[in-house]
Amino acid sequence: MVADHPADPAVLAQLVELSPAAVEEILVQVAESYEQENRGFRLVKVAGGWRYQSHEDCSAYVEQFVLTGQTARLSAAALETLAIVAYKQPTSRAQVAAIRGVNVDGVMRTLQQRGYIDETGRDVGPGQASLFGTTALFLERLGLNSLDELPSLGDLIPGADVVELLEQSLIGLPELAPELDESEPESEPEPEPEPEPELELVPELVAEQDQQDGLTQAEQTEPTDSETD
Numbered sequence: 001m002v003a004d005h006p007a008d009p010a011v012l013a014q015l016v017e018l019s020p021a022a023v024e025e026i027l028v029q030v031a032e033s034y035e036q037e038n039r040g041f042r043l044v045k046v047a048g049g050w051r052y053q054s055h056e057d058c059s060a061y062v063e064q065f066v067l068t069g070q071t072a073r074l075s076a077a078a079l080e081t082l083a084i085v086a087y088k089q090p091t092s093r094a095q096v097a098a099i100r101g102v103n104v105d106g107v108m109r110t111l112q113q114r115g116y117i118d119e120t121g122r123d124v125g126p127g128q129a130s131l132f133g134t135t136a137l138f139l140e141r142l143g144l145n146s147l148d149e150l151p152s153l154g155d156l157i158p159g160a161d162v163v164e165l166l167e168q169s170l171i172g173l174p175e176l177a178p179e180l181d182e183s184e185p186e187s188e189p190e191p192e193p194e195p196e197p198e199l200e201l202v203p204e205l206v207a208e209q210d211q212q213d214g215l216t217q218a219e220q221t222e223p224t225d226s227e228t229d
Contacts, residue, residue, distance in 0.1 A: 009027065047140045051140075077107050089131075089133035091132060116134065117138070
């Protein structure tokens with residue numbers, strides 16, 4: 001009741017002067033008795049230690065009491081970054097940024113300040129970037145005993161039937177264009193240009209034109225003064 005963090009069975013064993021195995025067995029029995037008696041609180045193993053916590057069935061009432069007036073919550077960006085670190089650890093800022101597609105320096109700094117992640121080592125590659133992982137506080141806040149209890153990513157991946165339907169829909173997208181073309185009415189062929197009407201030659205105009213052409217030809221064949229000389 002007085003521990004700030006989940007109590008290590010080894011520490012409890014030293015306090016009560018029993019072996020850690022005996023203390024672990026007693027804690028399991030006490031936890032099972034609370035469940036059988038349908039208590040409003042539980043004794044659970046979290047982050048390698050044991051602690052008392054309210055039962056999940058009472059969460060709606062506990063939240064109204066505990067969370068009243070509290071506004072310090074992690075943003076969606078912080079939760080996304082924390083999830084990436086939890087599943088990819090140890091990981092660097094650059095790797096997290098590559099997955100999220102944005103700069104994560106500020107978010108990583110916030111998570112480190114709140115104690116959810118911490119530097120765990122250095123990358124052996126060029127630059128020796130800092131590698132980060134989750135802390136015991138992260139497990140405590142999520143109610144997990146170890147990282148092995150994190151939900152499997154495979155449960156979040158759609159089944160083979162869903163993937164096949166998605167693949168078929170993506171493959172069928174390019175085929176929509178020809179179908180749309182076939183459904184459209186065929187465009188009417190452009191009308192051929194009408195031939196220009198032939199001009200009717202008036203006899204009087206033809207005779208006058210022939211006369212003018214004859215005069216012009218006579219002028220061209222008439223010898224000049226120099227030629228006569």
